[in-house]
Amino acid sequence: MAASGAQEQLESNPGHYQSLLATEHDTKLKDTIQTDINRTFPNNVLFQSKAEPGLQRALYNVLLAYGHHNKAVGYCQGMNFIVGYLIIITKDEEKSFWLMDALLGRILPDYYSPAMLGLKTDQEVLEELVKTKAPAVGQLMAQYPGIWTLVVSRWFICLYIDILPIETVLRIWDCLFYEGSKVLFRVALTLITHHQPEILRARCLSDVCECFKQITCGAFTLDCHTFMQKIFTEPGSLSMATIEKLREKCRQQILEESRQP
Incomplete structure (x- = not known):
């Protein structure tokens, strides 16, 4: 509070x-x-x-x-x-x-507005961050247009509820209220970079979707203390300034695309 x-x-x-x-x-x-x-x-x-x-x-x-x-x-x-x-x-x-x-x-500005512009923007921001932090995964995902909406929209819209174990979600929320929305990216990037080998074995769209379901389960996410330490180390540096810059760029792209006939 x-x-x-x-x-x-x-x-x-x-x-x-x-x-x-x-x-x-x-x-x-x-x-x-x-x-x-x-x-x-x-x-x-x-x-x-x-x-x-x-x-x-x-x-x-x-x-x-x-x-x-x-x-x-x-x-x-x-x-x-x-x-x-x-x-x-x-x-x-x-x-x-x-x-x-x-x-x-x-x-979480604009996550729940009718157009969900904030949510769409943050999905694209994550895509940009993955290209930098895990380029091989970025290349794989680029083969499937619209894939990020399929695999991570529920992560963001539900703030990881029913995605990760409850003890882990509650610790993520502590950080969310204290540090702001960049924590959501730290969690997503940690899940992706930590499970990069499994993701890269995917051979088709359904493989990718199944893999993104699996990476949120198991011992890694269940051990909430270790997981929380990992989200602040595995993705490396991630400043709010970087995120805001990417948000501005992605938001503009989305708005321009929505204006096209």
């Missing part, structure tokens, strides 16, 4: 969360959120509809309040898993709401 700036926002806006829940709710927003509630962590006893006290109501409230708070985003698939995790950790709706606000408003 302190590292992300969420605590400061909570204290500066007393009653804001409750006032959002008290407003007239948009029917479409309510229905869209409700559809995803039962799909959120269906195997977690806390999120089952008969759970006592269940977390489904808290999840619904936070998503609904956020949809009113940030009308440009509203609700987007993937947000339910993030809020679900935040509620498990904080056990508090209002804290989860302000942490969500920190993530979407400052740490």
